[in-house]
Amino acid sequence: MLLLLLLLLLLLSLSESQYQRGYKLQVSLSETVQEGLCIYIPCTFVYPDSWMVTRSAMIHGYWFRKRSQFLEDVLVATNNQNREVEKEAMGRFHLVGDPMEYNCSLRITDVQKKDDGHYFFRMERGWREKFSYLNYQVNLNVRALTEKPDIFIPEILEPGHSVTLMCAAPWICREGTPPTFSWTGAAVSNLRPSRETPYFSELTLIPRPQDHGTNLTCRMTFPGAGVSTETTIPLNVAYPLRKLEISVDQENGRGMETSSNFSILKDESSRLLCQADSNPPAILRWAHGGRVVLSSWSSDAGILVLQLPHLGVKDGGEYSCQAQYRMETQHVSLNLSVLYAPENLKVSALGPNKTVAILGNASSLVVLVGESLQLECVADSSPPAYMNWVKGSQPLNSSLPSSPGILCLELSHIQPEDGGEYTCQAQNPWGTQHISLNLSVQYPPRLFDPFCSWADEGLLCTCSIQAEPTPSLIWWVGERTVEDNGNNDLLQVMSTTSGAWTNSSLILRQKQDLDLSLRCEGRNQHGAHSLLVLIVSDRASVAALEFSKGALLGAGIMALLIVCLILAYKKFLRKKQLETGEVGITDSQSNEEADYVNVDTNQGRKPGPPPPDPVTQDPPEELHYASINFRRLNPKNQGESTEYSEIKF
Ligand SMILES: *[C@@H]1O[C@H](CO)[C@@H](O)[C@H](O)[C@H]1NC(C)=O
Numbered sequence: 001m002l003l004l005l006l007l008l009l010l011l012l013s014l015s016e017s018q019y020q021r022g023y024k025l026q027v028s029l030s031e032t033v034q035e036g037l038c039i040y041i042p043c044t045f046v047y048p049d050s051w052m053v054t055r056s057a058m059i060h061g062y063w064f065r066k067r068s069q070f071l072e073d074v075l076v077a078t079n080n081q082n083r084e085v086e087k088e089a090m091g092r093f094h095l096v097g098d099p100m101e102y103n104c105s106l107r108i109t110d111v112q113k114k115d116d117g118h119y120f121f122r123m124e125r126g127w128r129e130k131f132s133y134l135n136y137q138v139n140l141n142v143r144a145l146t147e148k149p150d151i152f153i154p155e156i157l158e159p160g161h162s163v164t165l166m167c168a169a170p171w172i173c174r175e176g177t178p179p180t181f182s183w184t185g186a187a188v189s190n191l192r193p194s195r196e197t198p199y200f201s202e203l204t205l206i207p208r209p210q211d212h213g214t215n216l217t218c219r220m221t222f223p224g225a226g227v228s229t230e231t232t233i234p235l236n237v238a239y240p241l242r243k244l245e246i247s248v249d250q251e252n253g254r255g256m257e258t259s260s261n262f263s264i265l266k267d268e269s270s271r272l273l274c275q276a277d278s279n280p281p282a283i284l285r286w287a288h289g290g291r292v293v294l295s296s297w298s299s300d301a302g303i304l305v306l307q308l309p310h311l312g313v314k315d316g317g318e319y320s321c322q323a324q325y326r327m328e329t330q331h332v333s334l335n336l337s338v339l340y341a342p343e344n345l346k347v348s349a350l351g352p353n354k355t356v357a358i359l360g361n362a363s364s365l366v367v368l369v370g371e372s373l374q375l376e377c378v379a380d381s382s383p384p385a386y387m388n389w390v391k392g393s394q395p396l397n398s399s400l401p402s403s404p405g406i407l408c409l410e411l412s413h414i415q416p417e418d419g420g421e422y423t424c425q426a427q428n429p430w431g432t433q434h435i436s437l438n439l440s441v442q443y444p445p446r447l448f449d450p451f452c453s454w455a456d457e458g459l460l461c462t463c464s465i466q467a468e469p470t471p472s473l474i475w476w477v478g479e480r481t482v483e484d485n486g487n488n489d490l491l492q493v494m495s496t497t498s499g500a501w502t503n504s505s506l507i508l509r510q511k512q513d514l515d516l517s518l519r520c521e522g523r524n525q526h527g528a529h530s531l532l533v534l535i536v537s538d539r540a541s542v543a544a545l546e547f548s549k550g551a552l553l554g555a556g557i558m559a560l561l562i563v564c565l566i567l568a569y570k571k572f573l574r575k576k577q578l579e580t581g582e583v584g585i586t587d588s589q590s591n592e593e594a595d596y597v598n599v600d601t602n603q604g605r606k607p608g609p610p611p612p613d614p615v616t617q618d619p620p621e622e623l624h625y626a627s628i629n630f631r632r633l634n635p636k637n638q639g640e641s642t643e644y645s646e647i648k649f
């Protein structure tokens with residue numbers, strides 16, 4: 001009996017392998033699907049025609065899940081009403097193709113994890129035609145569900161305005177069990193979907209301002225497969241400008257600072273940040289000095305950075321950031337100070353004519369004695385520089401009110417000794433700058449301490465003239481001029497010039513009894529001054545002195561008047577001095593009057609040093625006093641006048 005069965009089995013297998021070549025299946029051998037979804041596996045098959053099978057016989061198709069060798073394969077789908085499919089596969093596995101049409105297409109819905117495995121098709125026709133296409137096993141891979149629903153929502157929600165959101169999944173298959181939708185989130189906690197279909201869900205809500213940023217989740221659950229998937233989005237609810245601030249981000253890691261006043265060193269770099277909190281982001285603009293220098297578009301997320309590389313002096317000032325949110329604008333501003341050492345130091349001189357001259361470094365300034373001058377020193381710097389004036393090395397006080405960065409120096413009735421080097425210094429914590437100028441004071445000639453004496457060679461006279469610029473000196477003998485440094489038998493002139501001084505000596509080789517007029521004249525561009533010496537022979541009893549007054553060129557300063565009178569009255573002199581008596585008459589330095597006459601009877605062979613101030617010294621024994629009365633005459637010509645005096649002893 002057993003033997004007979006084995007034989008039958010062998011026959012059967014033989015006959016099946018015999019037919020194998022005619023049995024063919026066309027199907028994809030590997031398919032992948034996500035849990036909860038559907039899959040459609042197209043499939044066609046062929047089998048060899050057999051005379052034994054009646055054409056009208058029904059063809060049954062079967063899909064089996066392959067199990068291990070010793071377990072029975074599981075029927076998952078068939079068109080045979082009489083065969084029962086596995087319980088778990090029931091309703092999910094469908095033989096959608098018509099086997100009569102050689103179509104073995106399979107659809108699986110609500111795919112479950114346990115559907116993962118190998119499947120094969122079997123056909124049966126009548127009682128003889130049976131074949132399992134075991135050579136064409138379909139490997140079904142079931143993966144976890146990774147598809148997510150889409151939430152359709154306006155980009156921005158207006159608070160208080162009703163809005164309808166939709167959650168849908170275009171990837172779900174209609175043949176499967178419809179998923180269920182659920183909405184969660186702070187904004188929708190007490191809301192029900194307004195409309196629900198098997199394939200999407202709609203939700204209507206009225207967003208509140210506080211809903212901004214809260215999460216909204218749409219969850220889809222696939223009951224057929226027991227899996228679910230969800231999508232979460234943050235709600236984007238509009239709100240107006242809540243905060244607008246600017247800050248400074250400094251190079252060199254000094255960090256951020258938020259303040260309305262800010263100082264940065266020149267040539268450093270910085271960034272100004274403007275931040276506005278609103279939804280949607282406001283349009284931001286940076287303005288400097290009333291001009292917009294940078295704008296943003298609303299997509300810039302409420303922050304606008306203004307780069308300030310290598311700050312210059314012009315970059316200082318007020319920066320304001322303007323935020324425009326819909327119809328509303330706000331702005332904040334900040335003052336940026338660019339700190340720098342004094343620069344562009346300039347001195348301008350306000351002269352007697354209110355003329356202004358800008359003076360460069362080391363420039364020279366020429367003024368006439370008696371004039372006034374205002375020097376204004378100006379420096380650019382931040383913070384304003386401390387300024388001072390120094391003459392030589394001596395600090396000067398300014399009587400004029402000054403403002404930061406400006407310092408004036410007033411010099412009134414300038415005297416020769418006011419000449420020199422003036423320096424203006426400007427200093428702040430970042431540096432110092434100075435500028436120097438030379439003040440040169442010019443004045444017409446002045447004659448000092450003339451001196452005449454009788455010496456062995458003859459009459460020796462010296463004349464010292466001071467003036468700026470250096471004066472020229474001319475001697476007149478009578479109506480003739482004597483060449484400078486000229487030397488002849490009668491006259492010898494020696495002149496030396498040093499600085500403002502021109503000193504000259506004249507030797508007249510003459511007998512003492514001589515009536516002669518000598519004149520020493522100093523001259524520069526500002527005027528002339530001369531000294532007249534009358535040499536009166538001892539026969540004369542009265543000397544008339546002529547005073548020549550220098551004509552001043554434009555300056556209007558009176559020339560100094562100096563009188564030197566040499567008298568040789570023997571009767572007034574002691575016997576021992578009869579031969580060498582000298583009489584000098586000088587006036588004081590006043591240009592108005594001569595107060596007294598100084599008669600020097602000292603014996604001298606060469607011009608001695610000028611006598612000390614005669615006013616303060618006790619008159620020596622030999623002094624002769626004379627009263628001199630000046631009588632003013634009409635000037636000879638414009639700018640010149642002559643004065644005469646009468647001296648009586
Ligand atoms: C097999 O059957 C399916 C379902 O009816 C059909 O969509 C498909 O076109 C058929 N395939 C062929 C090759 O006819």
Ligand SMILES: *[C@@H]1O[C@H](CO)[C@@H](O)[C@H](O)[C@H]1NC(C)=O
Nearest residue numbers: 213214215216231232233234
């Ligand atoms: C919103 O959800 C995301 C993840 O989707 C999470 O990282 C975030 O913390 C959530 N925010 C809130 C406010 O719950």
Ligand SMILES: *[C@@H]1O[C@H](CO)[C@@H](O)[C@H](O)[C@H]1NC(C)=O
Nearest residue numbers: 259260261262334335336337
């Ligand atoms: C900033 O400086 C300006 C003048 O430079 C001053 O008026 C203002 O009060 C200062 N502001 C602050 C907050 O210090």
Ligand SMILES: *[C@@H]1O[C@H](CO)[C@@H](O)[C@H](O)[C@H]1NC(C)=O
Nearest residue numbers: 260261317318333334335336
């Ligand atoms: C900036 O300075 C100007 C003038 O110095 C002043 O009027 C303005 O108020 C200042 N701004 C701030 C924000 O301090």
Ligand SMILES: *[C@@H]1O[C@H](CO)[C@@H](O)[C@H](O)[C@H]1NC(C)=O
Nearest residue numbers: 351352353354355356357554
């Ligand atoms: C100053 O003013 C006088 C007359 O008032 C004029 O002659 C002279 O040229 C002026 N000097 C300058 C430098 O302008």
Ligand SMILES: *[C@@H]1O[C@H](CO)[C@@H](O)[C@H](O)[C@H]1NC(C)=O
Nearest residue numbers: 362363364420421436437438
């Ligand atoms: C100022 O003038 C004097 C002589 O005139 C000269 O020695 C000096 O160098 C000058 N100084 C400047 C700064 O020009």
Ligand SMILES: *[C@@H]1O[C@H](CO)[C@@H](O)[C@H](O)[C@H]1NC(C)=O
Nearest residue numbers: 391394395396397398399400
């Ligand atoms: C300069 O000013 C100081 C104080 O302001 C004073 O003590 C000094 O005497 C002044 N010097 C001169 C030369 O005026």
Ligand SMILES: *[C@@H]1O[C@H](CO)[C@@H](O)[C@H](O)[C@H]1NC(C)=O
Nearest residue numbers: 344345361362433434435436
């Ligand atoms: C002026 O000259 C001096 C000496 O030459 C120099 O030290 C100083 O920096 C100069 N000042 C300016 C403003 O150029």
Ligand SMILES: *[C@@H]1O[C@H](CO)[C@@H](O)[C@H](O)[C@H]1NC(C)=O
Nearest residue numbers: 448464496497498501503610
């Ligand atoms: C010229 O004379 C004056 C005064 O008499 C004197 O101070 C000065 O040094 C003299 N100069 C020269 C170069 O001799």
